[in-house]
Amino acid sequence: MIEFLTIPGVILIVGAFLLPFLPEKMRSSVFLLFPLASLYVVFTTADGYSFSMDFLSYQLQVMEVDRLSRVFGIIFSITAFVAGVYAHHIKDLGQQISALVYAGGALGVTFAGDLLTLIIFWELMAVSSVWLIWARRTKESDGAGMRYLIYHALGGGILLSGIIWHYADTGSLAVESISQNYTISNVLMLIGVCINAAVIPLHTWLADAYPKATITGAVFMSAFTTKSAVYVLIRVFPGWELLTWFGAAMAIYGVVYAVICKDIREILAYHIISQVGFMVCGIGIGTEMALNGATAHAYSHILYKSLLFMGTGAVLYATGTSKLVNLGGLFKKMPYTFGLYMVGALSISGIPLFNGFISKSMTISAAGYAHNETAQLMLLLASVGTFLSVGLKLPWFTWFDREENDIEVKKLPVNMYIAMSIAAFACIFYGLFPNTLYAYLPFESDYHPFTIYHFVETLQISAMTLAGFWLLKKKLAGELIIALDVDWFFRKAAPTTRLVLVTWVDNFYDRVEDGILSITGFLTEKFKNPMLWLNPFTDRRNKSDGYSPAMDVAMSFIMLTFIVISILYFL
């Protein structure tokens, strides 16, 4: 039992149960202890450790540790801690609990040794994270949360059916790599995982929901759902060629939308899709270097993306808006936030000496070494878009551009600065000392990011992207628009679908119910006294339970006799 409680995912979920019993003032601080405890467990548990439990007739491997799960476990625990610091000023118990369960779910998935444990934590992530959207308590977040939940319920269902089918076929529930073979069970599992990884065209829940989540909730969300799916892809589907092209395509798709969008958190949300594309592409390539690249990129990405979400969240907190059209000229009012945001922005753009460089260049080089030059050029195109949208467009139109903007700025809580500083420090630290990360990667790595070739490649691309942006920046200015995505099809189809599948069905049942009730009423009425219509020559209205007093007495006497005889008989 004690061993069960030391599973990282369980630690956080137990924390969520304890939190309500603590005084309100202590909750935010105690919150931070659980990710730290989980980080401690992750660091101190040896490779190859496994813990199993009996459940029904199955033996579940509830926790299994190896190099791959450890590196994800480390970064998930760190992010839960950093995001907890960022949310330290929040007094909303609901958000704190759902954030802990959500992070616990992601950690549970990471260390799950069998598919049944995995799907339980997987579903737990979906149902807990949706509260971080609903906690915003606006009309938009209500709708987006519901769409998010439906999407994930569908994804979880598809994954579960794949798992059941897989078990029926192979008799094994182990979480292990499956060789590329498009059987129904494999495809179902792949689709289920791809929904969580936001692989296009199954990505719209992300771009829809994340910008509408709470300021602090979005920081948690940016880290866990997609990256735990990336983990499962690395674990189960390495080298599935289709993923290479879907990954490269989503890397570009994400940045094109990030260029189009006019809401700072929506830009970042679309940009997660692009970044996950790099990882998915690496997983599709499937060489040791590419899988290392995907893992390293997931690690780096979680750090700088949470930093970026914290930076934009700080802008939203201070100004009350996240629309580019209302922002601009904030540099003098929020210089520190700008500085910290730019650390994240330069990291994500893969500028040397920041942590994006050490992982992105690894993934792109892996494509090159695998002689997949088309994929390599597609990823380079996506990195141009990354720098353009997140590194230039977003900060320019938020902190500069309209100097005359007299928008009022609220003071930020200190804990927000602390959280952003921790993340920014980590981004720079890993950028300067890449081996501290490479040492934890699943495969031995002799990759060296700091070569002249990589410097020349990255800096030339970035410098000319800056030139291109500077010449054409007017074309990217903020407007009040929304950009349609493929969710248009089902959002537009929703009224008709509701009419056909809900309203019409409802109406049908209503009619049937009415019909049955009226038939019942008719029959009851008629059979209350059938003599009325069986014998048309009488007009006596008999009451069905009304007898003459003599009849009553006779019947009571018979009844009494019956009771007395039966009592005598049994005695």
Next chain:
Amino acid sequence: MNKIVWSIVGITLLITLGLEFTFLSDYDSHWWNSIPAFYALYGFLCCVAIIYFGKFLAKNIVNRDIHYYD
């Protein structure tokens, strides 16, 4: 701002092109390595292409009024 931006672009290009022509002159692992300043050209063309493509897409297909779904 204008001056800062152009000097960042200029200095970076100067250094990286210098490195490319001295240290990487015989580097050859992809077909594009024989094209001088390929990455600078690629970066600029991609940037312009994404902006115009995004703009085209926005104008003709995806942009809608903010209350479109309400």
